Amino acid sequence: MQLLRSVDRFIQLAYSPSAPLPGVLPPAAQAIIRNAQLTTAEEVDAALQRLREPVECAELLPAAVASLVCGTLVEQGATPECAGEAILRRTQKTLALATSFIQGCMREAAGELPAEVCVTRYREVVSKQLPQEAQAFARQDMFLSAATAILLRSGALRALFQRDDAFLALLKHYPLDEKLYYLERLMSMLDGEEMLVIHPELKRGYRIRIDGIADNFQLHTLLADTLIGDPDEGWLPGTRPDPLAAEACRDGYFPQEDDPEAAHFPLVEGAFNLWNWTALRPDGTLPERPFDASSHWIWNEGTPADIQLFEGIRVILLGPPPYQRTWNAGRFFPLMKGELTVCEVLSSARVEHWLTRMARAPR
Numbered sequence: 001m002q003l004l005r006s007v008d009r010f011i012q013l014a015y016s017p018s019a020p021l022p023g024v025l026p027p028a029a030q031a032i033i034r035n036a037q038l039t040t041a042e043e044v045d046a047a048l049q050r051l052r053e054p055v056e057c058a059e060l061l062p063a064a065v066a067s068l069v070c071g072t073l074v075e076q077g078a079t080p081e082c083a084g085e086a087i088l089r090r091t092q093k094t095l096a097l098a099t100s101f102i103q104g105c106m107r108e109a110a111g112e113l114p115a116e117v118c119v120t121r122y123r124e125v126v127s128k129q130l131p132q133e134a135q136a137f138a139r140q141d142m143f144l145s146a147a148t149a150i151l152l153r154s155g156a157l158r159a160l161f162q163r164d165d166a167f168l169a170l171l172k173h174y175p176l177d178e179k180l181y182y183l184e185r186l187m188s189m190l191d192g193e194e195m196l197v198i199h200p201e202l203k204r205g206y207r208i209r210i211d212g213i214a215d216n217f218q219l220h221t222l223l224a225d226t227l228i229g230d231p232d233e234g235w236l237p238g239t240r241p242d243p244l245a246a247e248a249c250r251d252g253y254f255p256q257e258d259d260p261e262a263a264h265f266p267l268v269e270g271a272f273n274l275w276n277w278t279a280l281r282p283d284g285t286l287p288e289r290p291f292d293a294s295s296h297w298i299w300n301e302g303t304p305a306d307i308q309l310f311e312g313i314r315v316i317l318l319g320p321p322p323y324q325r326t327w328n329a330g331r332f333f334p335l336m337k338g339e340l341t342v343c344e345v346l347s348s349a350r351v352e353h354w355l356t357r358m359a360r361a362p363r
Helices: 002-014 021-036 041-057 060-075 084-109 115-129 131-153 155-162 165-173 177-187 216-227 243-248 260-264 290-296 348-360
Strands: 193-199 204-211 267-269 273-275 313-319 326-328 339-345
Touching: 002 021, 002 041, 002 060, 021 041, 021 060, 041 060, 041 084, 060 084, 060 131, 084 115, 084 131, 084 155, 084 165, 115 131, 131 155, 131 177, 155 165, 155 177, 165 177, 193 348, 204 216, 204 348, 216 243, 216 267, 216 273, 216 339
Parallel strands: 193 313
Antiparallel strands: 193 204, 204 339, 267 326, 273 313
């Protein structure tokens, strides 16, 4: 019960009209985090649920500190859904206010200066005109840190906010987009997404489902590891990635770039060239001169969300690699498990049917 008492003490301070919040809130927050390490998972989740109220209703500073506390508890294993939606909603409100502040600074500049330069030059002046918006700008990083911790660990909350047009529009139009880089990457994740993978030359096709795949380096690696096998059993010819590299794209170990072990960790060599369905020619084949049709490539540097839809489903066409290329195995979000599952091996007739429809479809 010590944890819940420390939460109640924090909430009391958060609403105290006389408490010097910058001085008293950090020690109160640290007490929560410290006590959370000495109790049960159920009590920690109960603490998160109590902290939703100051996250939603308190002034910006105590709400920001409460959000950070929740984010820290989630990083330590607490259930993100206990307070996650409240944190993301308050983050949304804070970013909206911060956007107004940045726009105020840009109006003061009355020119073509970058947004960050406008904020640096006119922050003091605009803070007097828009004090609440200025506070939101000052506290936004605290909310963003907590929101990132939540979204990294909750596919359900990612899915919820991916359906929120207002939230997505706010991220898209935020003037200082570098601040939202990781949040935007998380929001572009395709959790539980089904795709078609077709090799036009070999007339082989598969319906797959992906989870936790943040970029196409990871996707390409897992496609090769999953689909390459015995052709007599319906799989594709080729050489699969080193097992260590494949597991690094799921939930296995991989060294960071500055780790001395990185020089000895197996690289991945491209097994395919990945194409969007729009590359398909009228005869159902891929271009003979791949470099001349590179606008149709699915680049490893992109994300699965970049893959084009055909009749409501994303389609990956596989061809031979146009040149040798290698990359480091791993995951953009190391804490997120990547999965690629084959849901169905398509019959030759169904592969031909898909290829015919795509070849005839207007571009």
